[in-house]
Structure formats: structure tokens, C-alpha cells
Amino acid sequence: MTLHVAAPPAERAAPPPPARGRRLLSWLDLRASGYVLVAPYFLLFAIFGVFPLVYTAWVSLHDWELAGDKTFLGLENYGYLISDPVFWNAVLNTIGIFALSTVPQLVLALMLANALNKRLRARLFLRLSILLPMVTSVVAVAVVFSQLYQRDYGLINWFLGLFGVDNIHWQGEKWSSWIAIASMVDWRWTGYNAIIYLAAMQTIPRDVYEAAELDGASPRRQFWQITVPMLRPTIIFTVFVSTIGGFTLFAEPMIFDGGLADGGTDGQFQTVAMLIYKEAFREFDYGYGAAAAWLLFALILIGALVNYSLARRIGGGK
Amino acid sequence: MSTATGSRVWHAGPLTKITLALGVLLSAFPLYFMIIIATRTNDEAVDVPPPLLPGGRLGENVQRLLDAEEAHFLLGLANSFIVAATVTLSVVAISTLAGFAFAKLRFRGAKVLLLTILITMMVPLQQMGVVPLYLMMVELEWNGTLKAVILPFLVNGFGVFMMTQYTTQAVPDELVEAARVDGAATMRIWWNVVLPAVRPGMAVLALLVFMQTWNEFMWPLVVLDPQNPTVQLSISNLNGQYTNDYPLIFMGTALSVVPLLFIFVLFGRQIVGGLMEGAVKA
Amino acid sequence: MRIDRRHGRFAAVAAALTALLAAAACGGGGESGGGAGKSGGESGGKITLTLDTFGNFGYKALIDQYQQAHPNIKIEHRIVQRFEDQYLPRMTQWLNAGRGAGDVIGIDEGAMGLMAANPGYFTDLAQFGLDKRESEFPPFKWQAGINSEGKLFALGTDVGGLNMCYRKDLFEKAGLPTDREEVAKLWPDWNGYLETGKKFAAKNTGKDDPKFVDGPNTVYEAVLAQEAAKNGNITYFDKQNQLVVDKNPAVKAAFDYVQQVSKAGLTAKLRAFDPTWDTGFKKGQFATIACPSWMLGIIEEKTGAEGKGQWDVAAVPGGGGNWGGSWLAVPKQSKHPKEAADLLNFLTSKDGHIGAFKEAKGLPSSLPAQQDAAVTGLTSEYFNNAPVGKIFTASVTSLQPVFLGKDHAAVKAAVGRVVEGMDQGSIKYDQAWQRFLDAGKSAAR
Known part of the structure; x- marks a missing residue:
């Protein structure tokens, strides 16, 4: 992640000679307005961000049940979680679905962006069309795809049946349920990422390509040797955003399981977010849910770091 | 691609056209399928082979949806609108202000504060905070009210980050300096110089936040109840009650998408323009 | 930057957002609390009672009948298909949070133990005189409706049989x-x-x-x-x-x-x-x-x-x-416990049991209903x-x-x-x- 904090403007011109009071005001304005402008964010974040985080940590140290019955446990919830196969299964599912949804999504988005970067008619129409899924509400997507993936009468199994494939029970196995859920995520976000990549592609100077062309590089070679390396910051950014989205996946698998938080009969596609929900609001074990929430945060941090270092390598040593 | 170079790199070959055609087709199909089912009878919805053309039950299914009073679909739509609009306004305003400060003002600790925001972006507030926020809302007796789904989303680290990046590149330092020399106060600079320049970025942020809030599912599911739902909850309640009535459920999903589509079509050019100008980038 | 060309469009966005803000400001006060007010409260002297059940209790005709006899009552019937993993957890959450549950709620046998152990959830039905109905029910059905504090909180609807x-x-x-x-x-x-x-x-x-x-x-x-x-x-x-x-x-x-x-x-x-x-x-x-x-x-x-x-x-x-087999109860959080108890009384009465049986075939647990010719003599055209x-x-x-x-x-x-x-x-x-x-x-x- 690159971070440009604007370099402070160089020498400030001296303000015109004002009256005393105005000078004080203006001095204050220069000194303080930065803080004033960022204050609303930090104030609200303290209430609705920091406080819940700290409170979550507090709750996670307790056996905290419905009706506020609580006993202090220390780190017992964490110990139990770490040795709970259900938790690790949810972690595995979350990472698996994340990988299955992010990698194809970003590759497809790159391909789409590359295609959109050509000389084309109806550019706005094309761009709007591939952005269309992004504005579809998430529950709608999940409901529609669940129906498409239905075992006995779903369109996808019917289509596969034309090629002699037996009906697949998509919820039944890890691989099939992961694919189904990942496809919902892919469908919604590929176009959006493609547009972001397209924007970045258009900032790449043309003469770089022209020079490569003169050297006899094929379009494919140019794509891999020029386009992808130049897009690296943008790719890192999209991976970063997908990481947060992917690790908190909830609505799609929830509705794919008919509104239950189990993630299939054997937890085939139970994500960590579903586990938190289930523990806290189906079994009313708030402490356990809170502990799982903190571990989810830790996972996101690790995931972001891993993805960052992976994404940095894209395009080699450029 | 106004510069028409003769280079074959920019030529749209058949592969390009196929890729784009597939992209458009796949983007549109699930929405089209939604309309097919929403306009048919329940029996047709589970036919094999599945129907591939819309039917004629549009009006009837809309009527049945509205008759299903306990789903409170219209109230859900209105609620979602109120929630998403309020959150969008707040996030865009707060992010634009903070983005300006981080991008163009000099103050001690700016770097650290911005880094803090970057880290907070990684906090999955919806999941992390779900237990304490819920306990808090119950304590305040705000559970079941729209306050509960608005307040936790009034700020958004992503928004600040995005507006910081956008302001940095969209507002030339000289412009800010010139205004200072003219004796303009900071707020005046923000209003007169910064705001006009960052509008495309604001539009994109507004769309993203509106959508994200409109689609919020887990937190409303936890804190609201079916008497006063958001539209996502309303659909999910329909889904729980009328399990075997696909046209009804699909009509709900279709109508939940319409407002977003409307905004999208209305401001499509602006949004694509904003995205293309690099509103969202690292 | 081509800012100027975008002014018109931006103005439109700004106008739309302002309109939204206005809507939010007006709606925020009225609607956010008002959503609940709509269903929990009275509108024009009319009381809305929410009835929560799962599966098919056969209450369609009975609700119509009750509303006709009580023009000031409107009943909103919410149904969730699955009991254990959908209806019950959310109901428990609402009962505990003090809002969200219906005025009259159905409970399956599998959760009666849980509900009886939480006497704080429900209204004591004896205060509306429903404790006089003990003789109408088999002892096990009646006993299950008594909570850990000895109060009557639920009356039986159907029994399963098999x-x-x-x-x-x-x-x-x-x-x-x-x-x-x-x-x-x-x-x-x-x-x-x-x-x-x-x-x-x-x-x-x-x-x-x-x-x-x-x-x-x-x-x-x-x-x-x-x-x-x-x-x-x-x-x-x-x-x-x-x-x-x-x-x-x-x-x-x-x-x-x-x-x-x-x-x-x-x-x-x-x-x-x-x-x-x-x-x-x-x-x-x-x-x-x-x-x-x-x-x-x-x-x-x-x-x-x-x-x-x-x-x-x-x-x-x-x-x-x-x-x-199920029961009906009135959550303590109901804003209209008296009306809710009256509805419960009607639905669990002999006529209520018979009506539900005719519609959805859940066998009455009410003894007078079980012995009534309308029940014992019922044949189902649907079931051949x-x-x-x-x-x-x-x-x-x-x-x-x-x-x-x-x-x-x-x-x-x-x-x-x-x-x-x-x-x-x-x-x-x-x-x-x-x-x-x-x-x-x-x-x-």
C-alpha cells in the first residue's frame, strides 16, 4: 500500500498585515483547522469503532450469556477457540472462498480492463454494463444464485445435464459450495475492479507501448511486461480491499444455506463471520463470539500482510 | 482512446470482442433471470428445463408482494433509503473534510493519524463490533430502530483514505496557496477551491457508500426486527416465510435492486467518469 | 481535470443528496421510531397485534373471524417455516432484548423447557383468568405451560400424534x-x-x-x-x-x-x-x-x-x-397484553382448536374439542x-x-x-x- 501524505507546501507567503485579532484568528486557523477537520471522523470512530473493539475484548474474557449473566474466564474462550476444529474449519472455508473468489476475479478484471482499453465503440455502454452487477443488492444476488445452483431444478445443473453431468448438490461438498459462493462474489465485483484497472491502464504513457512495439514485442508480451507491472499499486489496492470483504463474507453463504448460520450440514461453507453470528446470536454465547471476532481481526491483519507481499511480487522485479 | 495511433496494440481483435460480449452477457444474465422468475407462476419457476423468457405475471406478483403485509416491503424500502442516504451524506461530508486536511494542511501528527485510519480500515466493524454494539443498543433501547443501523456507519475509514488520495491529486497545491495569500480562511478554501475540484471523487464515494449501506445485512439482521426492517431484511423474511413461492421472493429481490439501478443509470456517466479519473486508487 | 464540464451533473447529485437529507431529516424522527409504532401501537384507535407462528397452524380463517368480531383489532400474522434453527433463536433474542417478538407467539414442544425456565419472558395468563381452563387440557399439556415460578404462561394448541x-x-x-x-x-x-x-x-x-x-x-x-x-x-x-x-x-x-x-x-x-x-x-x-x-x-x-x-x-x-405439538404465549414485552391474552384465549378455545383442525389438521389438545363430532367425524377430501x-x-x-x-x-x-x-x-x-x-x-x- 502506498501512502502519499501530501508534502507540505513549501515556503508560505507571509499573510498580509492584519489587525491583531485577525492575526490571532488566522494563526489559529492555520494551526488548528487540520485537527478540527479530522476531528469528526475520530470522534465518531472512537464511539462506534474503538469502544466496540475494547468492549469486545472485555466480553471475550467472560462466559457472557444471554440476560447478562457473566463470569470472568480470562483467556479461556481463546484457548477453547484455538482448539476448536469448528473454528479452524471456518477459517479454512473463509480463506478458501476468499482465494477462489479473489484470484479469478482479479484475473478476469485485468482481462476485461485490457479489452476495454482497446479502440471501441459504445464505451460508456460497455463500462456501465460490466458495472451493473455491483449495484445489485447482496441478498438479491444470493437468492438468485441459490436458485440457479439448486440441485434438482436449478438452471446450472440443467445446463450441465445437457453434457451428461449428474445433478450436483452444490451445498453438499466443500469444493462445490466454495465455487458457488465464490461465483456470487466474483459476479458482483469483477466489473468494478475492471474499471479501476482500466483507469490505471489509461495513465500508462502510450510511448512505452510504442517503444515495445518497435522492439517487436507481441501484445501479450506487452500486457505482461508493461501493463501488469505498471498496475502493481492498483492491484495491491484491490487485493487489499478484497481481503477485507472476503474475510468478512456473510450474506452470501448465509442465504446459500437457506438462512442458517451452519454453512451446510457439516460446516462445508461456514465462514468465520457466520460462526461469530451463530455463537453470539443463535447460541447466545457472547463471550465466545467476541473472542472469535478478535481472532478474525488477527486473521485479516495476517491476510492483508500476506497478500501485500504476494501482490508486490506481481510483475517481477520492476 | 482519442489518440489514434496505428499501433495494433489498440486494435480490438476478435478475442477482445468475445471477452467483452461474454462479460456483458454474464453481467446481465442473473438480473434477467430474476425478472424471468419474478414474472412467472410458481410452477413455472421450477420447471425443467427452466424458463428462459419473462412471463406475464408482473402486476399480479407485485400485488401479492404488497399484500404480504407482514414482510413490510415498502417500509423496508423506505427505511433502507433513509439509512443509506443519511450514512452517505455523513460519510461523504466527513471524508471530504478529513481528506482535505490530510492532503493539503500541515499539522503535527497528520501522518500518524492517517496511518491510524489505514489500520482501522482493516477492522471489520460489522463483525468485530457486533456483540458489543448489540449489547449497547439494547442498553439504550435503540434496538429495532433505525438509529441503531445508522449510527455505527456514520464514518468509514475507506472514505477518508479515498478522499485523501483524490484531493492530493485533484487539487493543485498552488491553488490552495494562492487562496491563502488572498487571505482566505481554511474553511473558505475548502468550500471554494477544494470542493469543486473533488466532486467526481465525492460522487464515486457516495455511490459506493450508498450501495454498501443499502446492502448491509448482518448488522440489521441482528439489531432490527421484522416490524421495522431494511429492504434486505424484508427479502430475507419473505424468504423465510414464503419458502416455496419463488416468484414472490424474486419480485422482492428485483424491486430491491430498482432504486440502485435508477441511481446508477441516472449518474452512470458521472460515476464511470469519477472512477476513470482515478477516484479509487492507491 | 475537466471540472467545469461536470458542474451540471454535480449539481444534480448535490440536489439529489440534499433531497435525501431532507427525507432523512423528516423521516428520521417520524419513521425510525415510527416503524415500530406502526405495528406495536394504535393507529386511529385500531390495535395491531402481531402473531408469530411457524409451520402451518391453520389460523387463516380464525384470524378473519376474530378480526370481524373485534373491529378494533388488526392481526398481523408472521410465519417462519423452520422452528429450531430460525424461529427459535430470533425469538429468544427478542424476548431477551425486550422488543421484536409478537404479541402472541407459538412455541414448539422442543422449546417449552427453555421458555418455562425464563419466567421473565412472559405475561402471567392467570391475571386474565385463563387459569380457569385447566380442566380443558390433558395434564401434560397444561403442566408444560407452567413456568419455573409456578405461573401459567402458555396454553396448548395441537398435539402431534403420529x-x-x-x-x-x-x-x-x-x-x-x-x-x-x-x-x-x-x-x-x-x-x-x-x-x-x-x-x-x-x-x-x-x-x-x-x-x-x-x-x-x-x-x-x-x-x-x-x-x-x-x-x-x-x-x-x-x-x-x-x-x-x-x-x-x-x-x-x-x-x-x-x-x-x-x-x-x-x-x-x-x-x-x-x-x-x-x-x-x-x-x-x-x-x-x-x-x-x-x-x-x-x-x-x-x-x-x-x-x-x-x-x-x-x-x-x-x-x-x-x-x-405446540403452545401459545404472550410475551411480557407486548404493549397490549390484555388484547393479546384475549386472542390467545380465542385461539386455544374449543372453537379455536376445531377451526385450526379443519384448516390445517393439527389435532386439538383441547379435550372438549377432541371429543367434538366436528373433530372426530372430520374426513379430509384432500387426503382422499x-x-x-x-x-x-x-x-x-x-x-x-x-x-x-x-x-x-x-x-x-x-x-x-x-x-x-x-x-x-x-x-x-x-x-x-x-x-x-x-x-x-x-x-x-
Whole structure:
């Protein structure tokens, strides 16, 4: 992640000679307005961000049940979680679905962006069309795809049946349920990422390509040797955003399981977010849910770091 | 691609056209399928082979949806609108202000504060905070009210980050300096110089936040109840009650998408323009 | 930057956002609290009561009747299909949070222990004089409605009973007898049921041919209900509320049986109360389903009018038993406890029981209703004119109430998914029993 904090403007011109009071005001304005402008964010974040985080940590140290019955446990919830196969299964599912949804999504988005970067008619129409899924509400997507993936009468199994494939029970196995859920995520976000990549592609100077062309590089070679390396910051950014989205996946698998938080009969596609929900609001074990929430945060941090270092390598040593 | 170079790199070959055609087709199909089912009878919805053309039950299914009073679909739509609009306004305003400060003002600790925001972006507030926020809302007796789904989303680290990046590149330092020399106060600079320049970025942020809030599912599911739902909850309640009535459920999903589509079509050019100008980038 | 060209469009966005803000400002005050006000409160002197039930209680006509008799009352009926894993957790959350629950709520037998242990959730019905109705109910039904503080909080609706529903047309096609007496003779015990299933399967070998059973869960529950009666009338918990899922032979017997059925490939691999199950009814994907009385209403609702005359009811293998049965209660959070209690009183009255039975066939637990000719003499046109009144009243005369325990519903939901997963192939047969025990223990934790 690159971070440009604007370099402070160089020498400030001296303000015109004002009256005393105005000078004080203006001095204050220069000194303080930065803080004033960022204050609303930090104030609200303290209430609705920091406080819940700290409170979550507090709750996670307790056996905290419905009706506020609580006993202090220390780190017992964490110990139990770490040795709970259900938790690790949810972690595995979350990472698996994340990988299955992010990698194809970003590759497809790159391909789409590359295609959109050509000389084309109806550019706005094309761009709007591939952005269309992004504005579809998430529950709608999940409901529609669940129906498409239905075992006995779903369109996808019917289509596969034309090629002699037996009906697949998509919820039944890890691989099939992961694919189904990942496809919902892919469908919604590929176009959006493609547009972001397209924007970045258009900032790449043309003469770089022209020079490569003169050297006899094929379009494919140019794509891999020029386009992808130049897009690296943008790719890192999209991976970063997908990481947060992917690790908190909830609505799609929830509705794919008919509104239950189990993630299939054997937890085939139970994500960590579903586990938190289930523990806290189906079994009313708030402490356990809170502990799982903190571990989810830790996972996101690790995931972001891993993805960052992976994404940095894209395009080699450029 | 106004510069028409003769280079074959920019030529749209058949592969390009196929890729784009597939992209458009796949983007549109699930929405089209939604309309097919929403306009048919329940029996047709589970036919094999599945129907591939819309039917004629549009009006009837809309009527049945509205008759299903306990789903409170219209109230859900209105609620979602109120929630998403309020959150969008707040996030865009707060992010634009903070983005300006981080991008163009000099103050001690700016770097650290911005880094803090970057880290907070990684906090999955919806999941992390779900237990304490819920306990808090119950304590305040705000559970079941729209306050509960608005307040936790009034700020958004992503928004600040995005507006910081956008302001940095969209507002030339000289412009800010010139205004200072003219004796303009900071707020005046923000209003007169910064705001006009960052509008495309604001539009994109507004769309993203509106959508994200409109689609919020887990937190409303936890804190609201079916008497006063958001539209996502309303659909999910329909889904729980009328399990075997696909046209009804699909009509709900279709109508939940319409407002977003409307905004999208209305401001499509602006949004694509904003995205293309690099509103969202690292 | 081409800022200037965008001014017009930006103005439009700004205008739209301002309009939204205005809407939010006006709506925020009125609507955010007002949403709840709409349903909880009075509008124009009219009181809205919310009724929460699951499955099919058969209350459509009764609600209309009640609203006509009480013009100042409007009833909003919310239904959730699945009890243990959808209805109950949310209801528990709302009861605990002090808002969200309906004014009158249905509770399944599996959660009565939990509700009785939380006296703070419900209104004492005795203050509205409902304690005078004790003589109308069998003792077990009445006792279950008394909470840990000795207060009356719930009155009974239906009892399950147990029979077996079958598709006449599919039986005929498979060369099996179709008369309900003859059919009952096919399966004096569950082994006979399994053998009949194999015969049925032998005639239905095609990919899209119907299966013998809907799915594993309904068979499992029916067998468990019978086995529990043979093992001290307990299932997952003993009467001290200790988990005995691994010790009670009834559980293992029911599990083993359903595994046999699954291994023989007799199920359509459907999950009860799932949309796919609903479709299964419509499409005739299976030929039999274990039938407590309330299942009849569900079959009729899901199969729809075109299925009329296809279904019939025969005696269940092993002869009799009870699966399910519900109660109604008034949460303490109701803003209209008096009106809610009156509605509850009506729905659990003799007429209420009879009305519900006519509509959805849930057998009345009310003794006067059970003895009424309108119940005992009822035949169902939908079920091929089966004398459902006679069949089901007969099946509950020797009813043995089973003790379920406080966390029954949670354990039932958890082990139910293992049974389902085993049948669908996501859990291997030889690992399923261990998973079953693990799931049960984890849910009772």
C-alpha cells in the first residue's frame, strides 16, 4: 500500500498585515483547522469503532450469556477457540472462498480492463454494463444464485445435464459450495475492479507501448511486461480491499444455506463471520463470539500482510 | 482512446470482442433471470428445463408482494433509503473534510493519524463490533430502530483514505496557496477551491457508500426486527416465510435492486467518469 | 481535470443528496421510531397485534373471524417455516432484548423447557383468568405451560400424534396396495417399512423417478418419538436435564434406522422445511412421509390444489406415537397484553382448536374439542376422504408425554444437520455417529 501524505507546501507567503485579532484568528486557523477537520471522523470512530473493539475484548474474557449473566474466564474462550476444529474449519472455508473468489476475479478484471482499453465503440455502454452487477443488492444476488445452483431444478445443473453431468448438490461438498459462493462474489465485483484497472491502464504513457512495439514485442508480451507491472499499486489496492470483504463474507453463504448460520450440514461453507453470528446470536454465547471476532481481526491483519507481499511480487522485479 | 495511433496494440481483435460480449452477457444474465422468475407462476419457476423468457405475471406478483403485509416491503424500502442516504451524506461530508486536511494542511501528527485510519480500515466493524454494539443498543433501547443501523456507519475509514488520495491529486497545491495569500480562511478554501475540484471523487464515494449501506445485512439482521426492517431484511423474511413461492421472493429481490439501478443509470456517466479519473486508487 | 464540464451533473447529485437529507431529516424522527409504532401501537384507535407462528397452524380463517368480531383489532400474522434453527433463536433474542417478538407467539414442544425456565419472558395468563381452563387440557399439556415460578404462561394448541402419509398414485404405479388398511399391513413395524421401500425403489430406478421417503429427518424424528416411549420417555436429556444423547438407546436406535434407510437409497435427500422440500412435494419426488397431525396441513399447503386426492393416511409402523405439538404465549414485552391474552384465549378455545383442525389438521389438545363430532367425524377430501379425525384422535389416546429438557431444540437442530449431511453424502456413514454425538454435545454446551 502506498501512502502519499501530501508534502507540505513549501515556503508560505507571509499573510498580509492584519489587525491583531485577525492575526490571532488566522494563526489559529492555520494551526488548528487540520485537527478540527479530522476531528469528526475520530470522534465518531472512537464511539462506534474503538469502544466496540475494547468492549469486545472485555466480553471475550467472560462466559457472557444471554440476560447478562457473566463470569470472568480470562483467556479461556481463546484457548477453547484455538482448539476448536469448528473454528479452524471456518477459517479454512473463509480463506478458501476468499482465494477462489479473489484470484479469478482479479484475473478476469485485468482481462476485461485490457479489452476495454482497446479502440471501441459504445464505451460508456460497455463500462456501465460490466458495472451493473455491483449495484445489485447482496441478498438479491444470493437468492438468485441459490436458485440457479439448486440441485434438482436449478438452471446450472440443467445446463450441465445437457453434457451428461449428474445433478450436483452444490451445498453438499466443500469444493462445490466454495465455487458457488465464490461465483456470487466474483459476479458482483469483477466489473468494478475492471474499471479501476482500466483507469490505471489509461495513465500508462502510450510511448512505452510504442517503444515495445518497435522492439517487436507481441501484445501479450506487452500486457505482461508493461501493463501488469505498471498496475502493481492498483492491484495491491484491490487485493487489499478484497481481503477485507472476503474475510468478512456473510450474506452470501448465509442465504446459500437457506438462512442458517451452519454453512451446510457439516460446516462445508461456514465462514468465520457466520460462526461469530451463530455463537453470539443463535447460541447466545457472547463471550465466545467476541473472542472469535478478535481472532478474525488477527486473521485479516495476517491476510492483508500476506497478500501485500504476494501482490508486490506481481510483475517481477520492476 | 482519442489518440489514434496505428499501433495494433489498440486494435480490438476478435478475442477482445468475445471477452467483452461474454462479460456483458454474464453481467446481465442473473438480473434477467430474476425478472424471468419474478414474472412467472410458481410452477413455472421450477420447471425443467427452466424458463428462459419473462412471463406475464408482473402486476399480479407485485400485488401479492404488497399484500404480504407482514414482510413490510415498502417500509423496508423506505427505511433502507433513509439509512443509506443519511450514512452517505455523513460519510461523504466527513471524508471530504478529513481528506482535505490530510492532503493539503500541515499539522503535527497528520501522518500518524492517517496511518491510524489505514489500520482501522482493516477492522471489520460489522463483525468485530457486533456483540458489543448489540449489547449497547439494547442498553439504550435503540434496538429495532433505525438509529441503531445508522449510527455505527456514520464514518468509514475507506472514505477518508479515498478522499485523501483524490484531493492530493485533484487539487493543485498552488491553488490552495494562492487562496491563502488572498487571505482566505481554511474553511473558505475548502468550500471554494477544494470542493469543486473533488466532486467526481465525492460522487464515486457516495455511490459506493450508498450501495454498501443499502446492502448491509448482518448488522440489521441482528439489531432490527421484522416490524421495522431494511429492504434486505424484508427479502430475507419473505424468504423465510414464503419458502416455496419463488416468484414472490424474486419480485422482492428485483424491486430491491430498482432504486440502485435508477441511481446508477441516472449518474452512470458521472460515476464511470469519477472512477476513470482515478477516484479509487492507491 | 475537466471540472467545469461536470458542474451540471454535480449539481444534480448535490440536489439529489440534499433531497435525501431532507427525507432523512423528516423521516428520521417520524419513521425510525415510527416503524415500530406502526405495528406495536394504535393507529386511529385500531390495535395491531402481531402473531408469530411457524409451520402451518391453520389460523387463516380464525384470524378473519376474530378480526370481524373485534373491529378494533388488526392481526398481523408472521410465519417462519423452520422452528429450531430460525424461529427459535430470533425469538429468544427478542424476548431477551425486550422488543421484536409478537404479541402472541407459538412455541414448539422442543422449546417449552427453555421458555418455562425464563419466567421473565412472559405475561402471567392467570391475571386474565385463563387459569380457569385447566380442566380443558390433558395434564401434560397444561403442566408444560407452567413456568419455573409456578405461573401459567402458555396454553396448548395441537398435539402431534403420529401416522404415515403416502402417495396413493405413486404406490399404485409401483404395484403396491393403495387402500389405507392394506398399506398399514405392509409395515407393521419399521422393518416392514424398509422392505416396502425397497420394493418401491425396485420399480422406480430412473434418475427422475420418485423416492420412497422425503428425507432422513422426518423418519428419524418419527422413530425417535416411538423409541423414546420405550426408553423412559426421554430423548437427548434425562429428567435432571443431563445430556444423555450418547447413553439413551432410543437415540442410537433411531439413528441406526435412518442410516439403513439412507444406505438403501430410499430418500429423496431433501431437508425438511427447506424450499427444496417444498418443491419436492409439488413435483412428487417422494411417496411417503411420517405424519403427525400438523404435517397434513403442511402437505396440503406445499403440494397445492393439484395434489388433491393423491395423498392418503395410514397407520405408522410400530403403531402410534407423538411427534410435536405446540403452545401459545404472550410475551411480557407486548404493549397490549390484555388484547393479546384475549386472542390467545380465542385461539386455544374449543372453537379455536376445531377451526385450526379443519384448516390445517393439527389435532386439538383441547379435550372438549377432541371429543367434538366436528373433530372426530372430520374426513379430509384432500387426503382422499381419509377419516383424519378418527385416525388421529385414536393415535393420541395412549399418548405418553416425552420429557424433552431445556436445550432440546438446540440439540435437535444440531444433530438433525448431521443426519441430513449423512444422507446427502457430505458426512461418511462410518463417521456419522461420532459427528452426531459431537454435534449434540457441542449444542448442549
